[in-house]
Every structure is written in structure tokens, then in C-alpha cells.
Amino acid sequence: MTTFLKSLIFLQDSCLAFLSLMFHRGSSEDAAEALKKLEASINGARISIDTTWTREFRSLFIVPLFKCLVAFCLIISLLVFIEGIYMNLVVLYVKVFERKPEKVYRWEPMQEDIELGHETYPMVLVQIPMYNEKEVLQLSIGAACRLIWPLDRLIVQVLDDSTDQTIKELVNTECAKWESKGVNIKCERRDNRNGYKAGALKEGMKHNYVKLCNYVVIFDADFQPEPDYLQHSVPFLVHNPEVALVQARWRFMNANKCLMTRMQEMSLNYHFMAEQESGSTRHAFFSFNGTAGVWRMAAMEEAGGWHDRTTVEDMDLAVRAGLLGWKFVFLNDLTVLDFIPTY
Known part of the structure; x- marks a missing residue:
């Protein structure tokens, strides 16, 4: 049971480390330290994880993708807002000038x-x-x-x-x-x-x-x-x-x-x-x-x-x-x- 708990703790720490590297910017010293390796120990065995590729993947693919998605959502929201205003203006025109079918x-x-x-x-x-x-x-x-x-x-x-x-x-x-x-x-x-x-x-x-x-x-x-x-x-x-x-x-x-x-x-x-x-x-x-x-x-x-x-x-x-x-x-x-x- 102790080994199992240690394994869960290791997985949790690893995931938190990855998320911290991918979505937060730390100091240059922290970055240099993180770029070297993530080290964890389970029962005396050392596991090393190289995270350089994750930072490159984030900068080359994830960040631009999210920027494009945000821009796309903003454009769609603006179009829906304009359409709503236009439809309500048409309805107002119908009511004021009694443009019934x-x-x-x-x-x-x-x-x-x-x-x-x-x-x-x-x-x-x-x-x-x-x-x-x-x-x-x-x-x-x-x-x-x-x-x-x-x-x-x-x-x-x-x-x-x-x-x-x-x-x-x-x-x-x-x-x-x-x-x-x-x-x-x-x-x-x-x-x-x-x-x-x-x-x-x-x-x-x-x-x-x-x-x-x-x-x-x-x-x-x-x-x-x-x-x-x-x-x-x-x-x-x-x-x-x-x-x-x-x-x-x-x-x-x-x-x-x-x-x-x-x-x-x-x-x-x-x-x-x-x-x-x-x-x-x-x-x-x-x-x-x-x-x-x-x-x-x-x-x-x-x-x-x-x-x-x-x-x-x-x-x-x-x-x-x-x-x-x-x-x-x-x-x-x-x-x-x-x-x-x-x-």
C-alpha cells in the first residue's frame, strides 16, 4: 500500500510540474532548472523526465492554436451581437410603420x-x-x-x-x-x-x-x-x-x-x-x-x-x-x- 501511495504522489507531482511548465512563466533560473530535468524518486529508484520538448511544443503549437481559437470566438460573438441588433431594428421598424404581412x-x-x-x-x-x-x-x-x-x-x-x-x-x-x-x-x-x-x-x-x-x-x-x-x-x-x-x-x-x-x-x-x-x-x-x-x-x-x-x-x-x-x-x-x- 505504501508503494502504491508513493506512485500516486509521484504521478501527481509530475502532472503538476508539467502543467506549471506549459501554462506558467517563471523566472529564468526556474526555467533553466526545469529545462534540465524533473527528478522523482520511488523507493530509491531515480526517474528523469526531459521537458524541453514540452516547452517547444507549447510555444510552437498550443499557444498559437489557443490564440486562433480565442480570435475566432470573438469574431463569432461580434457577428451574433450585430445580427441581434439588426433583427431588433427590423422588428422596431415593423412595429413603428405597421409593416404587417x-x-x-x-x-x-x-x-x-x-x-x-x-x-x-x-x-x-x-x-x-x-x-x-x-x-x-x-x-x-x-x-x-x-x-x-x-x-x-x-x-x-x-x-x-x-x-x-x-x-x-x-x-x-x-x-x-x-x-x-x-x-x-x-x-x-x-x-x-x-x-x-x-x-x-x-x-x-x-x-x-x-x-x-x-x-x-x-x-x-x-x-x-x-x-x-x-x-x-x-x-x-x-x-x-x-x-x-x-x-x-x-x-x-x-x-x-x-x-x-x-x-x-x-x-x-x-x-x-x-x-x-x-x-x-x-x-x-x-x-x-x-x-x-x-x-x-x-x-x-x-x-x-x-x-x-x-x-x-x-x-x-x-x-x-x-x-x-x-x-x-x-x-x-x-x-x-x-x-x-x-x-
Whole structure:
């Protein structure tokens, strides 16, 4: 045991000596002494360690490398700071001059034609991916089925990846309830969970009835849109053929539950009101948030559709569509209810 302790002490002293030589500058006498040798003794055996190479290695490689890294970090920090100021100036400009999307893009309410009737309304697919969402499945399915839109021009698609049989039965019951009220609702299930949410969305797009739709809306299982959601968002796509996505803002029902939820609300509100609103106003790229957004089917198909190779399928699709020149619109005044995670 004594030998073992001495070995540990020797290793500690050696490491401290190396660190002292590599990261601290001593006097010339100390340097000369250190450059000769580090000597340690374990049970009478002398071990010598030449440290000249460590000092040369530090001066030639480590110090320049750290200087470059520090300079790089400072440049990145400066760029982020400038970008933040620029985005906030854009938001201030939007607020002062009331540059709302309705003034930037063409927007007209949807109206029925006397002869064609509902045929003037585009076909809209609403996708609700869910997985064992017992607490919110009734709220999300109900909110989607209450959307104000001609029933013959709307398809609600519940993508249920639940593994709990009880929850599956609850989903079936809820879908049957709304189907009896005249809503065209489909409950689609897979025999696997490959790709998770992205895989479910991708599989849902393969059904024949989807080909009839012009636009697709995605709502996560804990999101509850207002009944007039489609009436506010879809006209931007109908009257602006260059627009691929209309993104709504999230509004949190449990934001005041605790300090953590309030902090998350502040962070997400900055993301929406600064990053996304400034990007939309400048016709610049901003990412799809994965939910509460309406996509143009043609834009999704041109961009390659959903890829289940990644768990950030929202950003992946938005980047591919943005690179093809499609524009995105953010609606700060259009909100969708949501829950902030509290665990």
C-alpha cells in the first residue's frame, strides 16, 4: 500500500510540474532548472523526465492554436451581437410603420363563388402526428375538426403511432365521433416507428387521397388552433404563388405555472418576434417550427418531401425549400395554443 501511495504522489507531482511548465512563466533560473530535468524518486529508484520538448511544443503549437481559437470566438460573438441588433431594428421598424404581412403580401379572404360554391376553396390536409398522447388527444383532434373550412375541402389525418392499446381505442373513438358529424377524418397507423415523427409524416403523405390536396397543415398533438386558423393563413398561399410556408406563433397556456415555464416563454417569444418576424419581413430564410404551419404541397414535393434520416425534419425541409427560392411568411398575430413542458 505504501508503494502504491508513493506512485500516486509521484504521478501527481509530475502532472503538476508539467502543467506549471506549459501554462506558467517563471523566472529564468526556474526555467533553466526545469529545462534540465524533473527528478522523482520511488523507493530509491531515480526517474528523469526531459521537458524541453514540452516547452517547444507549447510555444510552437498550443499557444498559437489557443490564440486562433480565442480570435475566432470573438469574431463569432461580434457577428451574433450585430445580427441581434439588426433583427431588433427590423422588428422596431415593423412595429413603428405597421409593416404587417398583409401589407407585404397579397391577402384576400376566401369567398364562395355563386356557381362553383365551395370549389373555389383549395383542398387542405391537416396532419396530427401523435404517440401515446392520452392527455391531449381529444383536445388536438377536436380543435382540428372545428376549423372553419368547407367540410368537403378538408381532410383531417391522425397519424397515430401509439403503442398503448387503450390509447389506440380512445383515438378510434374520438375519430369516429367527428366522422359521425360529417368531418372527413382518417386515422392512419404504421407497424413500426421508423423515423419517428418524420417517418409518420412521410408515411401519411403516401395515401391516395393526399394527392387531392393543395396544402398541408401540421399540428403536434398538444397544439390547439383557433377555428379561424385556415381562414387567416391559407389566403397567403392562394394569392402568392412564390410562398411555400405560412408559420403561426405559439401561445402558451401554462406559461405562468413556474419560473422555468416563464423563462421558456421569454426565450420562445424572442425566437418568434425577433428572429422569425425579422426574417419574414426581410424576405429572408427562417426555419419551420415543426408545427402550426401550412405548407404548399408543390413546394414540399419539389424540395423532396419529408426525410426520416433526421430528427430535425422541420429545419431539414425548410432549408431544402429555401435553397430552391421559396419564400416563407410568419404571422405574429395568428397564434396557436400550446403547452410548455414542465418536466
